[in-house]
Amino acid sequence: GDSVTQMEGPVTLSEEAFLTINCTYTATGYPSLFWYVQYPGEGLQLLLKATKADDKGSNKGFEATYRKETTSFHLEKGSVQVSDSAVYFCALSAPLRGTASKLTFGTGTRLQVTL
């Protein structure tokens, strides 16, 4: 079945450091790929997405490129801020004909940014 593997956390960085959170996936067909962010005590918010190979999703300085050849969707940000501290989830969606898509999530990576 479909699965998502992302690097374990927590990841602790100083403000303005470069961030990479690795994510790889296994899926049949051509899934869409997502990064969600969860701030403390809140639900998930879509951060960015990509729907086909070589697409780059971007939002709020975060980027991720859909790499079909390596089945990866790594999240990057050039300069993190304290406000980026949250849990980040990589996910995929492989739509089935006639149904809404199920999301398969990775285990989440906690990011802690310090001054």
Add this chain to the structure above:
Amino acid sequence: GAVVSQHPSWVICKSGTSVKIECRSLDFQATTMFWYRQFPKQSLMLMATSNEGSKATYEQGVEKDKFLINHASLTLSTLTVTSAHPEDSSFYICSASQFSYNEQFFGPGTRLTVL
């Protein structure tokens, strides 16, 4: 963007009682709603998928008689945890999807504590 609300945001109940959680799509019609459970520091586990006007489809290992899901309208789904026990304590998150879109919009979650 699409907004999904959940009510209540948190609830504390005694063991043996039943608790109902509501999930509403505020500005769009949700053909499909999903219910997830999140354990501390872990990923989201899909419990069930509900389509408006039909019975919910439960994931393997989820007791349908324990977790009753109703999706009576295009804007409201409810999850009832029947005869709750301390092991049912968790963070429950719903999401909503329009049939033609490959995206789920998440509610803020409900924290259930069973004493």
